Amino acid sequence: MEPTTQKPFLGFFDGDVHGQLADFRERWPVAPLRLPDGRTGWLLTRHDDVRRALADPRLVKDGLLSPLGFRPQLPPEVYAATAQNMLTVEPPDHTRLRRMIQGAFTPRRIGELAPAITATTDRLIDALDTPGTHDLVTEFAFPLPVAVISDLLGVPLDERGDFTEWASILASGVHRKSELPGAVVAMITFIRHLVAGKRERPGDDLTSALTTATDQGDQLTEDELVSTIYLLILAGYDTTANLIGNGAWLLLRDRTWWSEARADPDRLPKIIEEMLRYESPVQLGTHRMAAEDVSYGGQLIPAGSTVLLSLLSANHDDRVMAEPEVFEPARTRSVHLAFGHGIHHCLGAPLARLEARIAFTRLVSCLPETRLADGFVPRWRASALLRGLEDLVVTTR
Template sequence: MTDVDDHSRQPFVGFFHGDPHEVLRRIRQEQVVAALPLPDGRTGWLVTRYEHVRAALADPGLSKGELISPLGMRPPMPADVWAATERHMLAADQPDHTRLRRLVQAAFTPGRVDGMTAFVTDVTDRLLDGLAEPGVHDLIREVAFPLPIAVICELLGVPVDDRATFREWVEVIVAGAPRLAEAPAARAALLDYLRRQLTAKRSDPGPDLLSALVAESDGGDRLSDEELTSTAFLLLIAGYDTTANLIGNGAYRLLEERGRWERLRRDPHLLAPAIEELLRHDSPVQLATHRTTTREVTIGGHTIPAGSTVLLSLLSANRDESRFTDPAAFDAGRPANSHLAFGHGIHYCLGAPLARLEARVVFTALLSRYPDMRLPADFVPRWRPSTLMHALESLPVIPQP
């Protein structure tokens, strides 16, 4: 998608050609809702303005229960594999969503997240040790990706010896279109592994989240086997790529203009609001997972027919001029930064506190240990081809401890 006029003619397969911010700005300013022809012949509707995206995220007329891929890019896979990996709260409407979230939230407590601080710090320190070698390092490959998968493995209680293989499966699944042919085997292998882990946790529970999910009960109600594997799958996918993107995108924006990096070095108290600004400025998620209209829906005066696919651009909403002053500028002290990077409404990201924790630990350590870190002079950012995610392909840095 290279021009605002092209979207009415070309099948929409994501913003694959560079940084999409300028394209989204033009769409946002010129159209309330943009009609997009999808690869399977259907028409999708792209919503880009903050007010409309926020309202749509909480609109019960937009269903998350329909699992058909909005872009027709779903790899062929046995129905039982899909069922055992997509019976989670992100793909559920009310009242199922409330039930699933209540059971998961009871196990995924604030105390459990806070209890991960020492582990996150230890892993971060070990990863940053690797940056001490002279030369150019890829911060995404060496830090941004290894950290969240290590955290999720620890959280779920994945044995240390299994984590390398576990990470390989997850990397294939989150890669999307570039590794679509490998996805069925990776998803099936991961599902088989999760099933075996759940069996082991039932007979020998530990302090991990997976054991807690198995044991969690509310008035006799428990997660079914398919709901358990799907929830574990959701925690893996949602907590891996998004957090890695927050770290990668964030480090790039801080290093892109040296004054941002130096300001945080001088005033560490600005780090918390700076992370919120990084989430707004370059949201890790480009498009919220798609919705399907269960009835005729009106957005900004535009009527969308029942049964339509709706794509909500978090990336665009967070740069909307009608909501944020000078939205393209990075402002670590931006007031009232009510961004939508973690969504809104009943599907607001359950893992947001953990993502913020990981970002805080990483950026604190980077600023302290590598105060003179910089980008190579010839670095040109390349954005990863992804329908849902907004992420750099790599981030070369010169650490200079």
């Protein structure tokens, strides 16, 4: 296999993904690939290159949240309300937007969410504790983070049904491509409705806090407000669901680790870090644009080029870790980039870790006999950015 400018690059999710990425790391660590919109992108796959690129001020966000030319056709006013958030802008706007919400992700505020997360986890587990097979992805991994982000944003209980469906379509990406424009429009309309409601009746939630700050002249436009909430929904939902689904798969394919986690829940933090490394919930960082000529791995990347950073590949680079293809939570040092690096490092990482710790603590404790269903074969969702299972079929009794 050679890097090509003929075959469109759609992401890695089919076949032996880890083998494909290992091939790139060894033979073409900075590889040119044709993007679906016809441009040439440069894929970086080695850990040190990816880490340096994540913090390189010459590689900038170009205002597009949707990757690789997959942006759905949207009315201009809807697009404007999706593309002005921390993930799509650079300083000083990035600094200002991040400062606006970082108070919601302090250790104290995250810790206050633990009782509600535990209650939701136990409710979902009760439904799983019945005879027959269950899909841990659709019945557990996705409902849990959507409930958490709904609580965080103050989404009313009686409005969460449609909200959850739209979020599911957004998370599906190319798999439900025809439904994507309608879901984006519906979600932006819903967020505007939510903001209007919080203006009239503010509560103890992040949407109310952001709305109040906007109305008090704290340098946040209406589009930035809506776009920030839109990002929080996407980032708080899909990536955490992938962490839980992928992690459960890793524990169940070799039940040694399921048993280890049940016997000693204090080991879960290290097990979760290895989950993040081994099957990273985000396989490809949102793309950057080279603001000037840059050089990586001895390869010149011309100004204006799209740069793609493979977090999944970086996390399997044997230049920085021993036996990376082995799932080994006992590693003494983890240098994974699952949450990124630099100014765009995931602000919600502590919340994702808390959700995963509670989820796995309760799963292994309450459903100790859980096993993969006979004949189960993992299938990965078709996504340019994300790494998540289509389903995870198990028996719990």
